[in-house]
Amino acid sequence: MTEHVDSRSGTRDRIHETAHAVAGGHDAFLHEALDSVSWERLGLLGRLTRVERERSRETAA
16 A cells, blocks of 8 residues: 555656746746847837847857
């Protein structure tokens, strides 16, 4: 009986580790995407407009 409980605990730990790794990868991708875009407010209504930024040599390759 204790082997079955230990097996579930190990599986739960692996699932938690995998979920943590996936979330970390998603956050890194999101931060990179947000850093690559810049916005400014224009006009009377303060409409957001994308400002083109030069890509660095590292990301362009």
